[in-house]
Structures are given as C-alpha cells and as structure tokens.
Amino acid sequence: MKKIFVIDDSIPTLKLIHKILKNSGYKVFEFSDASTGLSQIKSESPDLIIMDIEMPKMNGLEALQLMKRIDPNLKVVIMTAYADLEKIHYFLENGVMDFIAKPFSLNEINTVLAHVFSEEDEGASQELFDRRLNFVSNSPEIKACIDKALKVCNSDLPILILGENGTGKEILADFIHYNSLRKYNNMIKVNCAAIPRDLAESELFGHERGAFTGAVDTRQGKIELSNKGTLFLDEIGDLSPSLQTKLLRVLEYKKYERVGGKNTIETDFRLICASNKKLDEEVKEGNFRQDLFYRINTITLQVPPLRERKSDIEPLINHFLNQYRKKFMVTAEKISKEALEILEEYEWSGNVRELKNVVETTASLTVTDTINTSDLPRYIYDAKSKNPYTHLFESDRIIPLDQLEEAYIEFTLEKLSGNKKRTAKMLGISEKTLYNKLNKYHINP
Numbered sequence: 001m002k003k004i005f006v007i008d009d010s011i012p013t014l015k016l017i018h019k020i021l022k023n024s025g026y027k028v029f030e031f032s033d034a035s036t037g038l039s040q041i042k043s044e045s046p047d048l049i050i051m052d053i054e055m056p057k058m059n060g061l062e063a064l065q066l067m068k069r070i071d072p073n074l075k076v077v078i079m080t081a082y083a084d085l086e087k088i089h090y091f092l093e094n095g096v097m098d099f100i101a102k103p104f105s106l107n108e109i110n111t112v113l114a115h116v117f118s119e120e121d122e123g124a125s126q127e128l129f130d131r132r133l134n135f136v137s138n139s140p141e142i143k144a145c146i147d148k149a150l151k152v153c154n155s156d157l158p159i160l161i162l163g164e165n166g167t168g169k170e171i172l173a174d175f176i177h178y179n180s181l182r183k184y185n186n187m188i189k190v191n192c193a194a195i196p197r198d199l200a201e202s203e204l205f206g207h208e209r210g211a212f213t214g215a216v217d218t219r220q221g222k223i224e225l226s227n228k229g230t231l232f233l234d235e236i237g238d239l240s241p242s243l244q245t246k247l248l249r250v251l252e253y254k255k256y257e258r259v260g261g262k263n264t265i266e267t268d269f270r271l272i273c274a275s276n277k278k279l280d281e282e283v284k285e286g287n288f289r290q291d292l293f294y295r296i297n298t299i300t301l302q303v304p305p306l307r308e309r310k311s312d313i314e315p316l317i318n319h320f321l322n323q324y325r326k327k328f329m330v331t332a333e334k335i336s337k338e339a340l341e342i343l344e345e346y347e348w349s350g351n352v353r354e355l356k357n358v359v360e361t362t363a364s365l366t367v368t369d370t371i372n373t374s375d376l377p378r379y380i381y382d383a384k385s386k387n388p389y390t391h392l393f394e395s396d397r398i399i400p401l402d403q404l405e406e407a408y409i410e411f412t413l414e415k416l417s418g419n420k421k422r423t424a425k426m427l428g429i430s431e432k433t434l435y436n437k438l439n440k441y442h443i444n445p
C-alpha cells in the first residue's frame with residue numbers, strides 16, 4: 001500500500017483529502033505543519049508528499065528544500081490557492097512532480113496521483129514539465145493575467161484571450177491547459193481563420209459516413225477529440241455565423257450531433273478562445289453573435305503588446321537564446337547592455353514573435369559569446385538612430401534655440417577641456433563661427 005503524507009495547515013482540507021485518499025486505497029498520514037511531517041520522513045519513507053505552500057510555521061518552500069536534503073528522490077506534489085508564475089517555475093525547477101492550483105475537485109486528486117505513480121508516464125511528464133516552463137514573463141501586466149488564469153484554470157469557465165498578433169495568446173492558452181487538471185488529456189487547436197468555410201462544420205463537429213459527397217468514413221470532429229481536455233479556438237472572430245450558432249448550442253447544452261448524424265454526443269471540454277480582433281466591436285458591427293460573445297467572454301485575459309511591458313524583453317531574450325542554444329550550435333550566450341537597451345526601446349509591432357525571430361537570427365550570426373549592438377539587424381538599429389536625441393527632450397519645458405546652443409557649446413568646450421579647435425570640429429562648424437558664437441553668448445573659456 002502506497003504511503004502518502006498530506007501536509008496542510010487547514011484541518012478541514014486535511015480531513016477531506018485523507019478521506020478521499022483512504023477510499024482510493026492509499027495509506028495516509030496527516031500533518032498540520034511541515035516540521036512534524038519532515039521528522040517522520042526517515043522512519044516512514046512515504047511514496048509521496050502532498051503539501052500546501054502557505055503555512056504559518058514553516059512554509060512549503062523551506063519544507064521542500066529540507067525534504068530534498070533528506071531524500072533527493074522524494075516525490076512531492078504542491079497544491080495551493082496562491083499559485084503564480086514565479087512559484088511554478090521555482091517548484092518545478094526544484095524537483096516538484098506536480099503543481100495543482102486550488103480549488104480542485106477531490107476526484108481530480110486521484111487523476112494526479114494516478115499519473116504520479118505511473119511509470120509509463122515519465123516521458124509524457126517530461127513534456128508536460130517543459131511546457132509549463134515554456135511561458136516566460138517578468139512584467140506585472142502579464143503576471144496579473146497569469147494570476148487570473150491560475151485562479152480559474154481548474155474550473156470549466158470559458159476563457160477569452162485578446163491581444164495583438166504575436167503577443168503570446170496561444171502560448172498563454174497552452175500554459176492554462178498544462179497547468180490545469182485537463183493536462184493529461186488532449187489540447188485540440190483550431191484556427192477558425194484557416195479552415196475553408198464549407199469544411200469547417202465537419203472539422204469541428206465531425207461527420208457520419210455518407211453525410212456529404214466525399215464523406216467516405218465517419219470522422220470525429222475537433223470537439224469530440226477535445227473531450228475531457230481543452231479546445232482552443234484561435235481567431236474566433238472569423239467563425240462563420242452558422243457555426244457561431246452551433247457552437248453556442250454546444251456550450252449551452254454540452255451536446256451536439258455529428259454532421260449527418262442522429263445520435264447526440266455528450267461532451268466535456270474547456271473552451272479557450274483567442275482573437276486579435278476587438279470582439280466587442282465585431283458584435284456592434286453585426287459580425288459576431290452577441291449571445292456567443294457573452295458566453296465566451298466570462299474570463300477575459302488581455303495580453304498587452306510587448307512595447308507596453310518592456311520588463312519582459314530581457315527574460316524573453318534569455319529564454320529564446322537558451323532555447324535556441326539547445327537546438328543549434330551557436331556561440332552567443334548573452335546580450336550586451338547596450339544591445340539590450342536598443343531592443344528595449346524598439347517598437348516591436350510584431351510583438352514577441354518578432355523578438356524571437358530577431359534573437360534567433362542574431363544569435364546565429366554572432367561569432368562571439370555576446371550579442372553586441374553591431375550584431376543587431378540594421379532596421380532595428382536604424383529605428384533607434386532616427387532620433388538619438390529624444391532623451392534630451394524629455395523635459396516638459398521648451399528651451400529657446402539660442403539658449404540650447406549656448407548651453408551646448410559650453411558643455412562641449414568643457415568636455416574637451418577648453419580646446420576650441422576640437423570643439424569646432426566636433427560641433428561641425430568652423431573655428432571662426434565658433435569664435436563668433438562665443439562672443440555672442442559671452443562665453444569665456
């Protein structure tokens with residue numbers, strides 16, 4: 001019989017988990033604080049520890065470190081109501097097997113345990129693991145998105161992700177799926193803008209044999225394939241009006257028929273939609289059904305463009321560099337401060353996708369270990385140098401040109417230790433003109 005330690009400061013939670021695990025045939029040990037649990041690891045050698053993070057005496061972060069010191073191979077699953085991106089990265093990188101956001105149903109715990117104890121799952125777990133670490137961000141804007149997403153990831157509420165092209169809507173949808181309890185089942189993706197209209201219905205709902213010319217076999221649609229998992233409808237704004245109606249019906253009744261079919265199929269999928277169109281405007285213009293919009297717009301995640309979250313640029317560059325280095329032999333392993341500054345100031349109209357391309361192209365052309373300014377693509381460099389002086393003009397006060405000239409000549413002279421010949425040369429004027437100006441402004445170097 002497998003032994004499980006459950007560590008949680010909430011007694012009702014302990015009791016509940018204890019009951020469900022006992023019924024599933026595990027031997028359960030309850031601890032309301034981590035240190036008591038720790039003291040019994042050696043004597044009981046549990047097969048798994050399920051632990052909360054926020055606990056008054058010793059928190060889960062400390063406890064995890066001590067546990068791993070006692071037994072580096074100890075299996076630990078964390079459950080918490082306070083998951084965030086940083087914690088997920090921390091725990092997964094520190095040998096936690098799984099990370100479950102509360103609330104979850106007690107049946108779902110069994111799903112997780114089945115996977116934790118299944119040997120064959122190891123390859124699959126590695127993939128799940130990588131996917132959960134694939135999403136990178138450091139900005140408060142994205143963290144707010146993630147916090148919101150994690151709070152609802154185990155519910156069935158539909159999620160709508162909005163944002164410009166390349167901001168990371170799809171990878172955010174992946175993140176939600178792979179952090180939800182549906183991660184052991186399929187995530188099925190449909191790009192509504194890419195399927196031909198006449199095939200779209202069968203693509204989504206499947207068809208029965210003979211339903212239309214060419215339907216030689218019965219075929220499952222994407223909705224059916226996403227049963228128990230997640231259905232990602234990308235560019236939902238491009239779904240045809242008739243399919244909008246059909247989709248609404250599935251969302252309301254959780255049932256549908258295949259094209260040409262009489263049998264009603266029950267379905268259980270979590271819907272995530274994405275769009276780079278402003279769907280509320282599409283509704284106003286009559287292109288998108290209002291009732292469908294209300295239905296899919298329960299939880300909305302707005303992904304801001306990259307130019308509005310510059311603190312994401314550096315972690316993303318490092319992430320893409322690391323990813324790229326794993327695939328190809330490139331020398332570049334970091335970026336210089338100056339080059340980073342240029343990338344941070346760039347507009348990124350193509351958002352993260354454009355940044356990724358730039359990092360990859362630049363990395364493959366750089367011959368040293370550092371990406372320098374001169375390695376950056378010309379168009380980025382040029383965009384920056386269009387007006388390299390903007391930082392001089394950041395004050396609200398407008399200075400008359402005369403005053404600016406006077407101050408600047410003085411500044412240059414001082415910098416060049418009063419050397420008039422060099423000052424004139426640097427300022428691109430003749431010495432004679434410089435003398436005239438010195439007289440005009442009564443500057444006596």
Ligand SMILES: Nc1ncnc2c1ncn2[C@@H]1O[C@H](COP(=O)(O)OP(=O)(O)OP(=O)(O)O)[C@@H](O)[C@H]1O
Nearest residue numbers: 134135136164165166167168169170171276352353
């Ligand atoms: N936060 C992130 N962390 C890691 N990679 C990211 C992140 N955001 C975006 N990317 C990467 O940038 C590229 C574009 O992201 P994605 O395809 O998710 O954008 P999108 O918003 O769906 O774009 P589109 O509107 O064009 O479909 C992908 O290669 C993705 O892996």
Ligand SMILES: [Mg+2]
Nearest residue numbers: 169170234274
């Ligand atoms: Mg996309």
